[in-house]
Amino acid sequence: xSTTNQRLQSLDALRGLDTALIIGLSTALWGVYSAxxxxxxxGVRSQMGHAAWEGLRVYDLIFPLFVYLSGIxxxxxxxxxxxxxxxxxxxxxxxxxxxxxxxxxxxxxxxxLLWDADQIRCASVLGLIGISGALAGTLVLLLRKTWGLITAxxxxxxxxxxxxxxxxxxxxxxxxxxxxxxxxxxGKLHYGVIDPEGPLCILSATALALGGYLSxxxxxxxxxxxxxxxxxxxxxxxxxxxxxxxxxxxxxxTPCFVLICGGIGAILMGIFHLIIDICKxxxxxxxxxxxxxxxxxxxxxxxxxxxxxxxxxIFGGTIRALFSKxxxxxxxxxxYFILAWLICFILYRKRIFLKI
Numbered sequence: 001x002s003t004t005n006q007r008l009q010s011l012d013a014l015r016g017l018d019t020a021l022i023i024g025l026s027t028a029l030w031g032v033y034s035a036x037x038x039x040x041x042x043g044v045r046s047q048m049g050h051a052a053w054e055g056l057r058v059y060d061l062i063f064p065l066f067v068y069l070s071g072i073x074x075x076x077x078x079x080x081x082x083x084x085x086x087x088x089x090x091x092x093x094x095x096x097x098x099x100x101x102x103x104x105x106x107x108x109x110x111x112x113l114l115w116d117a118d119q120i121r122c123a124s125v126l127g128l129i130g131i132s133g134a135l136a137g138t139l140v141l142l143l144r145k146t147w148g149l150i151t152a153x154x155x156x157x158x159x160x161x162x163x164x165x166x167x168x169x170x171x172x173x174x175x176x177x178x179x180x181x182x183x184x185x186x187g188k189l190h191y192g193v194i195d196p197e198g199p200l201c202i203l204s205a206t207a208l209a210l211g212g213y214l215s216x217x218x219x220x221x222x223x224x225x226x227x228x229x230x231x232x233x234x235x236x237x238x239x240x241x242x243x244x245x246x247x248x249x250x251x252x253x254t255p256c257f258v259l260i261c262g263g264i265g266a267i268l269m270g271i272f273h274l275i276i277d278i279c280k281x282x283x284x285x286x287x288x289x290x291x292x293x294x295x296x297x298x299x300x301x302x303x304x305x306x307x308x309x310x311x312x313x314i315f316g317g318t319i320r321a322l323f324s325k326x327x328x329x330x331x332x333x334x335x336y337f338i339l340a341w342l343i344c345f346i347l348y349r350k351r352i353f354l355k356i
Contacts, residue, residue: 008219010272011072013285016292018065021048023291023302024337026059031329053172053249056260060250063125064261065268066295067205070133071212072219072269078140079220088141095137098356102130106197109303122187123197126299131202136209146217149210156207157255160200161246164254170247177201177252196251204253211239211262215269225278229270236266290348291341297354298344302336311336 030048033041047058081091106124107113114120139152167176173193181189181198189195215235218228243259250257276282282289291298301307315335323331347353 008072008076008273008277009282009285009289010269010276011069012292013276013282013288014268014272014292015066015069015295016285016288016290018062018069019291019295019298020288020337020341021059021062023298023340024333024335026333028330028333028337031327031331031333034329035324035326051250053251054170054247056248056250056257060257061261061264063129064205064208064250064258065265066125067129067132067208068212068215068262068265069269070129071136071209071214072216074133074137074140074209074213075216075220078137091141092138095134099127099130099134101356103127105300106130109300117187120187121190121195123181123185123190123195125197128197128202128205132205132209135202135206136213139206139210140213146214149214153207153210153214156203156210157258160204160207160253161255163200164252170249172251175252191251194251196253201253204255204258207255208258208262212265215266219273225274229274229278232266232270232273236263236270239263239266287341291344293353294344294347296356297347298340300354301343302340307340308336311339314339 026048030045033045049057049059051057051060078091081094086094103122103124103126106126106128107120107122109126110121110124140149143149143152163176164170168174168179172178172191175194177198177200178194180200181195182193185195185198190197195201215232218231221228223231239259240263243256243263246256247254248257248260272285276285311332315332319328319331319335
C-alpha cells in the first residue's frame with residue numbers, strides 16, 4: 001500500500017529520537033558514568049562524543065541522520081506540491097529559499113552576529129542540511145529517474161573520493177577539504193583549519209540526501225509492507241559494507257562516512273517503519289513523535305537562547321538538593337531534556353509546527 005497520502009509516523013519518531021540526543025539525552029547518558037564507572041557506561045560515555053578524527057560514534061550520526069531524513073521528507077514534499085500543480089520553477093525557488101533561510105539561521109545558532117566578518121562562522125549544521133537538500137532536490141527535478149539519481153549520488157561520492165585522495169593527505173591540516181575551506185569558506189572555521197560543514201562536506205551530504213530521497217520513494221510505491229522493510233534493510237546493509245573500504249571521517253565527510261551513515265539510517269528507518277507503521281506498536285514512540293514534529297524549532301530554541309542557564313535556574317536547586325554529586329550531571333541532562341520536551345508537547349497540543 002502506498003503511503004503517499006499518509007503521515008509517516010516512523011519518520012517523525014526517528015527524527016524525534018535523533019533530536020532527543022541533542023536536547024539533553026546524550027548529556028544524561030554521558031553523565032551516568034560519573035555515578036556508575038563501569039566498563040559498560042564508559043563505553044556509552046565514549047559514544048556520546050565525536051570521534052577525534054577517524055572512526056564513528058553514535059554522536060557522529062546525529063546530523064547525517066537529519067540529512068538522510070530530510071531526503072525522505074523531500075520525496076513527500078515534491079510529490080505533494082507537484083500534485084497541487086506547483087511547477088518546477090516554484091519548487092526550485094522554494095527549496096533554495098529554504099536553504100538560504102536555514103543557512104542564515106545556522107549562522108545565528110553559531111554565535112552572535114558581529115561586525116567583524118572574520119569572527120563569524122558562516123558554515124553551519126543547518127546550512128549543510130538546507131543546501132545539500134536543495135542540491136539534491138535540484139537533481140531530482142532535473143533527472144527524475146531512479147537510476148539517474150543513483151548515478152548522480154555515485155558520481156558525487158567518486159568525485160569527493162578523487163579530490164580527497166589525490167588532492168591532499170588524510171590529516172586535518174593537509175586534507176583537500178582544508179584547502180577548499182581556506183579558499184572559499186568565509187569567516188572562521190570550526191576547527192581552525194577545517195570545518196565539518198564546509199563546501200566539500202555539503203557536496204558529500206548531497207549524496208546522502210539523495211539516498212534519503214530514494215528511500216522515500218519506497219514509501220510512495222505499491223510495494224508490500226514486507227518488501228518496503230526488506231528493501232530498506234538490505235540497501236542499508238549493502239551501503240555499510242561498501243563503507244568499510246576506506247577511512248570513515250566525519251569532519252571531512254569522506255564517502256565511506258556517507259555510505260555508513262546512510263546505511264545505518266536506512267536500517268533504522270526500516271525497523272521503525274516495521275514496528276510503528278506496519279505492526280502499529282506506536283505507543284512507545286509517541287514522546288519521540290512530539291519532538292520530531294517540531295525538531296527544527298526545539299533545536300533553534302535550545303541553541304539560540306541560554307537554555308542550559310534556563311534549566312539550571314528552574315531545576316538547579318532541586319538537583320543539588322536531591323542528587324549526590326556523581327548523579328548531578330545525569331540529573332541536569334534529564335532536566336534539560338524534560339524541559340525541552342514539555343515545550344514541544346505544548347506546541348504539539350496546540351497543533352503548532354515550525355516548518356520552512
